[in-house]
Amino acid sequence: MTTPETGPAPAAAPAPAAAPPAPAGHSLRSRRGEPRTYDFRRPTKLSREHVRVMQIAQEAFARQATTILTTFLRAGARLELDGIEQFSYDDYIGTLPNPSFISTFSMEPLVGKGLLAFPLDIAMAMVDHMLGGSGVANQPNRPMTAMETTITNHLLERLLGEFATSLSSVTEIQPVLIGREYNPQLAQAAAGSDTVMVASFAMAVGSREGEATVVLPFSSFAQALNNAASPQLSESARLKRQRAREALIERLNLVPVDVSVRFAPLTVSSSDLLSLAVDDVLLLRHARDSPLEVTTNDVTFAYAIASNHRRRLAASIVPTPHAPHAAKDSA
Incomplete structure (x- = not known):
């Protein structure tokens, strides 16, 4: 259709083509991220319970570290936990850029070393802030000088102090700075x-x-993580379990037990046993001066001689043949 004012009407836009269906599994992979390498020679040691315990501690550290950084630098600072994963040390080192700001620390009384790493330009900006600068200028890409190292050491010691406090629910450590590196390949905090x-x-x-990353050796924390991950009994539950144990021990002494007094067992052939008849005599071969066996559940625990007590048959306990000096107890 044409009009004098507008001319020919534009053609209708074609309908958009339907999007091709996503391949099977594509959306699931998109939600879960890229595939990750799994080394079957080094099975996962960090369980979900371990991650949960460490996550609580590291989140507490992140909150306190944010406060310390903001106070020291007098500028906006933030530290938020992204996640906790297991690596071999070589694989972890391969993820760090060169150069990086890397500090190693001891963890007395635990063996091994820990490692704290973050970008070098952030470390230089920290120095700039602590010296009164704005931190926005381009930072030098070089190792720190002795003065810059001294300035950052004071901040790192405060951070490590808060790190020890956050781990106190898992284990007690006393972290001490022991080294500084900028090339990840030279940071020997653990075997590859x-x-x-x-x-x-x-x-x-x-x-x-x-x-930023904090690295801890798994072997040093394994036992402490197992203890922290196990359920802890409340005081009332512990007392209840203790009372149940005491009641069980008390009642155990009152359990009735069947006791037998018998001659020494006799072995006969099956033909003799089947041929027994009334008035036959079965020789027990039990010496007249040998004590009888006192048994329960076919276990001999004492010896006795036939006796009587108030017109009833009884057994008088005597020393065992192998312990002639044992004390005598009559029943």
Whole structure:
């Protein structure tokens, strides 16, 4: 259709083609992220219970570290836990850029070393802030000088102190700074094949953002994690279990037990047993001066001689043949 004012009417836009169906499993993979390598020679040691315990501790550390960074730097700072994963130490080192700001620390009384790493430009910006700067200028990409190292050490010692406090529910440690590296390949905090726990944090100082990681050797924390992951009994539950144990021990002494007094067992052939008839005599071969066996559940626990007590048959306990000096107890 045409009109004098507008001319020919535009053709209708074609309907959009239907999107091709997503391949099977595509949406699931998108939600779960990219596939990850699994080394069957190094099975997973970090269980869900271990991760839960460490997550509580590392989240507490992140909150306190945020406060310390903000106070020291007098600028906006943030540290948030992203996750906790298991790596071999070599695999972890391969994820760090070169250069990085890497600090190693001891963990007395535990063996092994821990490691704290984050981008070098953030570390330099921290120094800038602590010296009164804004931290927004381009930062030098070089190792720190002796003065810069001294300035950052004070901050790192405060962070490690809070880190020890956050782990107090798992185990007691006393972290001490022992080294500084900028090349990840030179940071020898563990053997290459050792299993380590890596806590990843989203870190921000001012307008700079990056990833910080705290690395701990799994072998040093394995027992403490197992203890922390096991359910803890409340005081009332512990007392209830103790009373039940005492009641069980008390009632155990009152359980009735069948007791027999018998001659020494006799072995006969099956033909003799089948041929027994009334008035036959079965020789017991039990010496007249030998005591009888006192048994329960076919277990001999004492010896006795035939006796009587108030016109009833009885058994008088005597020393065992192998212990002639044992005390005598009559019943």
